[in-house]
Amino acid sequence: MGSIGIASGQGLGAEERRWMPASPGGPARSAPPGGAPAGRPAVPITPLAVLADSGLEVPVLGGGAAQHTNLDLAASAPALAGVARHVASVLPWxxxxxxxxxFASETATALVEGARASIGERLGARPDDLVVFTRNTxxxxxxxxxxxxxxxxxxDIEHHAxxxxxxxxxxxxxxxxxxIAETLAAVDAELARRPAALVSVTGASNVTGELLPLERFAAVAHAHGARLAxxxxxxxxxxxxxxxxAGIDYLAASGHKAYAPYGAGVLVGRADWLDAALPYLAGGGxxxxxxxxRTRWKTGPERHEAGTPNVLxxxxxxxxxxxxxxxxxxRLAHxxxxxxxxxxxxxxxPGVRLLRGFDDAEDAVGIAAVELERGRVGxxxxxxxxxxxxxxxxxxxxxxxxxxxxxxxSNGLRASIGVGTSSADVDRFLTALGGLLADGPRHAYERGPDGWRPAHDDRPRPDFAA
Incomplete structure (x- = not known):
């Protein structure tokens, strides 16, 4: 795979279970590397869409608060403000x-079935495809x-899901x-060696952000009588x-990664396999x-959506x-x-290596994973x-x-951006990371079952999370 050398430089060398700063007040700060990268536009890049958590401040160690810089959007993204308003407006119904x-029941039903049609249209579903609601990808x-x-x-590049x-x-x-070209050839050779019913690949890597040419994967799968998920x-x-x-036969996606963190996902695709399969959930509806x-099961999306759906x-x-x-x-330009x-x-x-999967990847979404030459990424x-x-x-x-x-x-550090990210968010992260790599944290930390946490955490929790 693509190999990029690790630059030599300073880094955290402590591998102990407990990490302490050089002095109680923390090391002296030099001007940290990072900040606005050379060659990048001087004009700030502003968010495209307002998120429901815009303006959120979070407490920091030692008292005070900082503007929350959320670069973990690949894991879960906050709601778009328009989505949050929409949910609030339909909640009484x-x-x-x-x-x-x-009448409220008829309205809720219209919401669900209207959403089914809308999601199918937005994702380019064929007229006879099923749109089945799930919890997540x-x-x-x-x-x-x-x-x-x-x-x-x-x-082997896939997310565990x-x-x-x-x-x-x-x-x-x-x-x-x-x-990618060699990988396509390897899939082609595997299907020629022994047929398969399905080829299932990621659309964009959650590690490197690299995009796969889905049309080409679909063509290879279809040439051997297989389908593409x-x-x-x-x-x-x-x-x-x-x-x-694109020739995609099945697609799975999550609302919580697409600025709708309310617990719904979707499977969109051809009906025949889904209508012939055992119901995913056995129950009413x-x-x-x-x-x-004897039980006579429905066909269509209802076959796999037993129970009360997640309307909101x-x-x-x-x-x-x-x-x-x-x-x-x-959205793409941003x-x-x-x-x-x-x-x-x-x-x-210094001491940072950007991870890549393919030497010939031409495009990537806003995900960047790195490994550090020294120190603990956690x-x-x-x-x-x-x-x-x-x-x-x-x-x-x-x-x-x-x-x-x-x-x-053994581990990496991943930053991920989205429509609500600004250039100030990126620069704030780069400056903070550069300072930590150069000087280390200001406070003491302990490593426990859930990772590294402050040895003395004085950050107040919201009442609902106490």
Whole structure:
């Protein structure tokens, strides 16, 4: 895979279970590396959309507060303000769905079915595709896994959500090559060696942000009589998607990554396998008739949606896709500028290596994962949050096989941006990270089962989280 040397430089060398600063007041601060990277636009890049948490301040160690800089959007994104307003406006109308006789029930049913049609349209579904509501991408892929009439071929770069469900139903893993072109050839060769029913790949890596050419993967799969499924958890928040145009047979996505964190996900795709599969959930709403010795199940999305649906999550997901679509080409331009700012700034820091999966990847969404030459990324992530109010992610990002292959260290640090990110957010992160790499944290930290935490945490919690 792509290899980038680690620059020599200073870094944290402490590997002990407990980390203490050089002095009670913390080390003296020199001007930290980072900040606005050289060559990046001097004009600030402002957020495209207002998030529900805009203006949120979080407490920091030692008293006081800092503007929250959320660069962990690849894990979960806060609601768009328009989505939050929409949920608040429909909440009084919440009621039972599909079988209620009251006006509120009819309204709630219209919300769900309207959202189903809208989401299908936004994602480019074919007229006869099913739109099945789930909890999240993991849930959607698990549902699909039980419906595939044969083996599934996956890449080793996948998030666990697109790696583990197939294991129990017949999984064949193809090791990705150093280039996308070679990886496509490897998938082609595997399908020629032994047919499979499905090829399932990520749309955008949650580790490197790199995009796969889905049209080309669809062509390879279809040439061998297989279908293509796409884990679009990281794709949908950043790019317009058209299933029909790209030749995608199934797509799974999460509302909580697309600025609708209300607990709904979706599986969109061809009906035949889903109609023939055992119902994903056995319960009310999925049946035509129940006798003690026989059950007649519905076909269509209802077959897999037993129980009361997540009305608010479903309508929130649909509204979020509407608002993202309304941004048009500005969304791509905004992200490209900030991604370049982020990646260039990280590359300029000593002792930092930007992770890549493919030498020939031509595009990536706003995700950048790095490994550090020295020190603990968990400690750095904890200090970024506790001392600077900056949220990032440390670990192997639920993609252990992929991370272990492209990284030399056991864990990495990931920053991820979105429509609500500004150039000030990126610069604040780079400045804080540069200072921590040069001088270390100001406060003492302890490593426990949940990672690195302040040894003495004086940050007050909100009443609801006490």
């Amino acid at each position: 919440y009621s039972s769905v599909h079988r209620g006789s009251g 993991t849930d959607a892929l698990a549902l699909l896994a039980g419906a595939v009439p044969g083996e599934t071929v996956v890449l 697109n790696l583990l469900p197939w294991e129990r139903y017949g999984r064949r893993v193809v090791r990705a090559a150093p280039t 796409v884990d679009a958890a990281q794709l949908v928040p950043h790019r317009a998607v058209d299933l029909a145009a 999925a049946v035509e008739r129940v006798d003690l010795d 999550g479903i309508t929130a997901f649909a509204r979020a896709l509407d608002e993202l679509a309304a941004l048009g080409d500005a 992200e490209e500028a900030l991604t370049a700012r982020l990646r260039d700034g990280l590359a300029a820091l 400690l750095i992530a904890g200090a970024l949050a506790a001392e600077h109010g900056v949220s990032v992610r440390a670990g192997r990002f639920c993609a252990h096989p992929f991370f272990d292959r492209i990284a030399a260290r």
